[in-house]
Amino acid sequence: MKDTKILKIHNKSDKPDNIVIRDNNLIEECIIIEKSLPNFMKDYFVYLKGSVSVSTRHAYLKDIKFFCNYLVESQELTIAKEICDITLEEFNLIKARDVNLFLGDYCTRYYKHTSQDTTLIYENNNRALARKKSSLSTLFKFMFRNEQLDSNITDGFNPIKLPKPQPDAIKRLDIDEVAKMLDSVENGYGLTDKEKVYWRKTKLRDKAILALFVTYGLRLNELRELNISSFNFSRGEFKIYRKRGKEVLMPINHTCEVVVKDYIYNERTKSELLAEEHKDALFLSLQNKRITPKAIRQLVKKYTSISMETSRDSGYSPHKLRATAATSLIQNGFSIYDVQNLLDHDNVTTTQLYAAHKKHVKRDIVNNFEWIDDKKETSLD
Known part of the structure; x- marks a missing residue:
């Protein structure tokens, strides 16, 4: 049996080992x-290394x-039996129409035969199709600039319309629901007897996780990758690693300092x-390993379902707590630019979606605050 490859990192950066290992595992997958x-495509691979983040x-x-697998399976644009055998000459014959058919026809609904009796049906929504289009656009544009292709076919790619997010459709907890959620993790309110068995062992951890989510609007991996060494309580700050490897210092407020310390000293x-690999990890599972993304999603779903008095399956994801943090901050008077900075939104228009809730609050106030009680219409002579 072939030995499993063990990746060891000689870390000379100021990034914690878990962040370096995570990125290097992704790099290994890329290779x-x-x-x-x-x-x-080798030149394109070199270009990606220096121009985008590891995850991108x-x-x-x-x-x-x-896409290349599709070319081989369809056998319409290549005679290659393996992806690696596709030639540059064949790639140069691909037209915008071929890519549009791939995105608009094949990708929207395709099949994978996993066994004699099982066929899986996959579907991509417009957001997923847009990402695939973006990936292919970067490849074809680069190869044209690199003088490997005769023409830039990307101008002929069909547009993919993404639904415009509506402020009223943003799922988030109301302020009283946040209070109910934190009360549930504090006192076990709404938990089943089976859930209370685990709650007694993890309630301080879960409370700290939820408090950080609704205070800072952290992304799931930003929270999961936190270490004990991420926190400098004497300076009142902690360090997180954003998308694209950005290192950010966040001030820690009194509430979050209390719940994180309580967990570290009394439960962890x-x-x-x-x-060794888990010694510095802040949030641990019951198996004493860094908590998994799945476990974080499950605990958030559980406590949010209790706060909304709905089924466990209808509970919210961690990203909905990010939306909760954004709307709560705006409703408490913080500007959209402050909230954009805190939540690391690339574009302020994303933050403006949450600000729309504040407009509704203003409308409710003025509609229910009338100086003149006479509702009859007055005409001007």
């Missing part, structure tokens, strides 16, 4: 995908491999009893 793709590079490569397993 594996690159090896399966045609060799004429990984996503682009997966989409390009998916002592670091000296943990395996």
